[in-house]
Amino acid sequence: MIKLFSPKKRLPVPGIVWGIIFLIIFFSIIRPAKFPTLYNALLILRHSSVLIVASIGMTMLILVSQIDLSVGSVMSLAGVITAVCAESGMPLGVSLALSILVGMLIGVVNGTMVAVFRFDYWISTFATMGIAAGLALVVANGQTITVRSDFFNWLGNGKVLGIDFLILLVAVLVAGMLFVLGKTRFGYNIYSIGGSAETARLSGIDVTKNRMFVFIGSGFFSAVAGLMLAAMGSSASPIAGADYSFDAIAAVIIGGTSFDGGKGGLAGTVLGAVLLRILTLGLNLMGIPPTWQKAIIGVVIVAIIVNDVLGERRRKTNESRRVYSNV
Amino acid sequence: MPLDKTFELVELKNISKQFPGVLALNNVSMDFRKGEVHVLLGENGAGKSTLVKIIAGVYTKDKGEMLLEGSPVDFKRIRDAQEAGIAIIHQELNLLPERSIAQNIFVGKEPEKKGLPGIIDKKKMISDSAELLQRLGVDLNPNTQVKKLSIAQQQMVEVVKALSRNIKLLIMDEPTSSLTKKEIDKLFEIIRKLKSDGIGIIYISHRMDEIQRIGDRVSIMRDGEYIDTVDAKTMNMDEVITKMVGRKIEQLYSRRYNAPGKLVLQTNGLCGLRFRNVSISVHAGEVVALSGLIGAGRSELAKALFGYDPIEAGSYTLFGEKVTRATPKESTRRGMAFLPEDRKAEGLILQMPIKNNIVSASLKKVFPNFLLNNAKETRIGEHYRREMRIATPNVDKIVQELSGGNQQKVVISKWLASESKFIIFDEPTRGIDIGAKAEIYQLIDRLAGEGSAILMISSELGEVVGISDRVYVMREGEVVAELKRDKLSQEELVSWAVRGAAKND
Ligand SMILES: Nc1ncnc2c1ncn2[C@@H]1O[C@H](COP(=O)(O)OP(=O)(O)OP(=O)(O)O)[C@@H](O)[C@H]1O
Numbered sequence A: 001m002i003k004l005f006s007p008k009k010r011l012p013v014p015g016i017v018w019g020i021i022f023l024i025i026f027f028s029i030i031r032p033a034k035f036p037t038l039y040n041a042l043l044i045l046r047h048s049s050v051l052i053v054a055s056i057g058m059t060m061l062i063l064v065s066q067i068d069l070s071v072g073s074v075m076s077l078a079g080v081i082t083a084v085c086a087e088s089g090m091p092l093g094v095s096l097a098l099s100i101l102v103g104m105l106i107g108v109v110n111g112t113m114v115a116v117f118r119f120d121y122w123i124s125t126f127a128t129m130g131i132a133a134g135l136a137l138v139v140a141n142g143q144t145i146t147v148r149s150d151f152f153n154w155l156g157n158g159k160v161l162g163i164d165f166l167i168l169l170v171a172v173l174v175a176g177m178l179f180v181l182g183k184t185r186f187g188y189n190i191y192s193i194g195g196s197a198e199t200a201r202l203s204g205i206d207v208t209k210n211r212m213f214v215f216i217g218s219g220f221f222s223a224v225a226g227l228m229l230a231a232m233g234s235s236a237s238p239i240a241g242a243d244y245s246f247d248a249i250a251a252v253i254i255g256g257t258s259f260d261g262g263k264g265g266l267a268g269t270v271l272g273a274v275l276l277r278i279l280t281l282g283l284n285l286m287g288i289p290p291t292w293q294k295a296i297i298g299v300v301i302v303a304i305i306v307n308d309v310l311g312e313r314r315r316k317t318n319e320s321r322r323v324y325s326n327v
Numbered sequence B: 001m002p003l004d005k006t007f008e009l010v011e012l013k014n015i016s017k018q019f020p021g022v023l024a025l026n027n028v029s030m031d032f033r034k035g036e037v038h039v040l041l042g043e044n045g046a047g048k049s050t051l052v053k054i055i056a057g058v059y060t061k062d063k064g065e066m067l068l069e070g071s072p073v074d075f076k077r078i079r080d081a082q083e084a085g086i087a088i089i090h091q092e093l094n095l096l097p098e099r100s101i102a103q104n105i106f107v108g109k110e111p112e113k114k115g116l117p118g119i120i121d122k123k124k125m126i127s128d129s130a131e132l133l134q135r136l137g138v139d140l141n142p143n144t145q146v147k148k149l150s151i152a153q154q155q156m157v158e159v160v161k162a163l164s165r166n167i168k169l170l171i172m173d174e175p176t177s178s179l180t181k182k183e184i185d186k187l188f189e190i191i192r193k194l195k196s197d198g199i200g201i202i203y204i205s206h207r208m209d210e211i212q213r214i215g216d217r218v219s220i221m222r223d224g225e226y227i228d229t230v231d232a233k234t235m236n237m238d239e240v241i242t243k244m245v246g247r248k249i250e251q252l253y254s255r256r257y258n259a260p261g262k263l264v265l266q267t268n269g270l271c272g273l274r275f276r277n278v279s280i281s282v283h284a285g286e287v288v289a290l291s292g293l294i295g296a297g298r299s300e301l302a303k304a305l306f307g308y309d310p311i312e313a314g315s316y317t318l319f320g321e322k323v324t325r326a327t328p329k330e331s332t333r334r335g336m337a338f339l340p341e342d343r344k345a346e347g348l349i350l351q352m353p354i355k356n357n358i359v360s361a362s363l364k365k366v367f368p369n370f371l372l373n374n375a376k377e378t379r380i381g382e383h384y385r386r387e388m389r390i391a392t393p394n395v396d397k398i399v400q401e402l403s404g405g406n407q408q409k410v411v412i413s414k415w416l417a418s419e420s421k422f423i424i425f426d427e428p429t430r431g432i433d434i435g436a437k438a439e440i441y442q443l444i445d446r447l448a449g450e451g452s453a454i455l456m457i458s459s460e461l462g463e464v465v466g467i468s469d470r471v472y473v474m475r476e477g478e479v480v481a482e483l484k485r486d487k488l489s490q491e492e493l494v495s496w497a498v499r500g501a502a503k504n505d
């Protein structure tokens, strides 16, 4: 007889949720007057939302064992393109579309180098990172540009039924991508390629094409994130996105997607981004300078990786024991 | 043999394939029929895998023609071959460990929801998998993650995966190399069923005993060339082997038993991951085998001795030195060598050339004073290439590009080069052709003759009986019997290995 679907399906609380709860309690005790406020909760959500969108592409990339270092500069570039175009009288919609198109174009360039020509992804996306960053400076002429559009401002700060439009947008994007990753052929292919590119190839999956799509997706989401960031401040700085490549990678890893590939997913990334932003805000409130914050976040990542590796080892040992009884 | 055209499934005409420096296939012509099991025989590196990969669209041929049911086909992509009804189970496992059995079975061809292109019907995928598993008699839950399965179970998932489409031709490249007897029986049952459905099967194996059990026709290849096709039921095994290796193999097992020397290894109540209370001994000049079913804890014991896995209780003495905690580095220093079962993961650096791999366990020899002695490295490499008959133009070739069996020979060379005095061989001849097997047995005999102590784990009963002085049989983690050479027989080994196993079933 076949034993189908074991009924005992415990939903384990992932470690990251404990991490978030711990941080909230920790900062609430250290800064009881400043940290646990509704204002801060909203602030964290708004700031997380940009990072979440910037990390969607990175999640897919790390799932297929790649990385895109150009995320941050594409964000900056997208912001300044829209700002410059809108200020020169182009309709806002067209400017936004143009920015997103440029983002996707950079994705095509990355994908061509990495997926088609098999260049190393570090070098390839490092190059496009430099190109996009340079272009952003050129386009903006090295300056922060204010966007005097009410609609643009509304995109970043307006509310629908009392909820920030940005947060709604992120919810829709995340829900959409959760669906794509979990339920569609494209999503299945990503997990298969991540698990083993060779196995995927031998199973008839077009690895090159799917990797290409992932890079284009990364460009798309980077551009959208850049536009969100610009809209929040109604202005675009050519270095606005500078820290985001690092933060996005951090969010993905903290969220449990591993470089081994094929393991993890977007839900974890969302939590990872939130955790990162709680950490940033808390450290700010404690008066720790941004330079130190980076180091601290680095330590957190190392701690998480160490914990992951140790946990995996324990599991493996236990598994080899477990198999024993039903050899 | 007269050939009725309606039974013709695949016909190959003058297929050639060149790899850098190697003509892997030279003008090969063969035909495969519906409802037959066609065995491909050949030494390691003869071109068997290359040939079937061309049929399955994994490689493209340089020259030649392929006909499928009479009409020419030219597969440019794997998908083309799949859609034409050709499935292949590769020599190496190709599974996604993090994904479920169902997801693995349907990888790349997941069923879609009706009217919603691109959206996967997970329910259907799981129920279809459950049905397939049941139909093929594989008792596994389709939701189980593949990494939780034993190697043998994973191999069965590969079989199910290959059968999840409508196929005309099933290619199996050494499917049984890591299966237990029970699963081999099941696999053969499946093969017979497929045959009766008119499906053609190409079957590659180095296990000669399987040929007559399951094969209909046997084709022999050597050095990339087609040699002959014979009828499996009426063939003369010796002739076939001679054709395969190009020389006569006088004697498969050769052993000059010598009087055992000093005690080399003595374990005292050793416990570890999947074994308990193991007390065994090995003397200089002795070949001691660990027999038992796959999963009896033999490999785990070996790994613990060498230091890959922890020793949880007990200790052992090696060359008079007492050991309670082993590390690979310390073990190597003490003169122990370990040829692991999973060579790919544990024994080779696939991206490095052959010669670097061969010297990697004896670096002192090639770095006499911190500088690499390049000439010596090449000399050692060349020596073992000749000695082990590794099929390669030179020892600078990347190990990854070698055929499966030749990769094994490189690992064996690596440990031989280390000139250790206590050597553990875990399944030394798995996936190795019969000619090389004979050489490995000779080598083991020579090593023993020179005073090395040898512990061999083997699931091939023939070789256990053929070359060991003494055998310990393990069952469910414990040593249940010690048999001397004069008491050895395959029947005796089997009965000890499975006794009591029936009630656990
Ligand atoms: N990808 C590759 N690149 C270069 N050479 C290769 C490649 N694949 C196979 N070869 C070479 O082609 C020859 C035939 O290899 P093949 O894998 O077909 O042998 P095989 O008959 O399957 O042997 P085995 O029994 O060891 O699996 C070998 O000399 C091998 O080194």
Ligand SMILES: [Mg+2]
Binding pocket: B048, B049, B050, B091, B173, B403, B404, B405
């Ligand atoms: Mg092969």
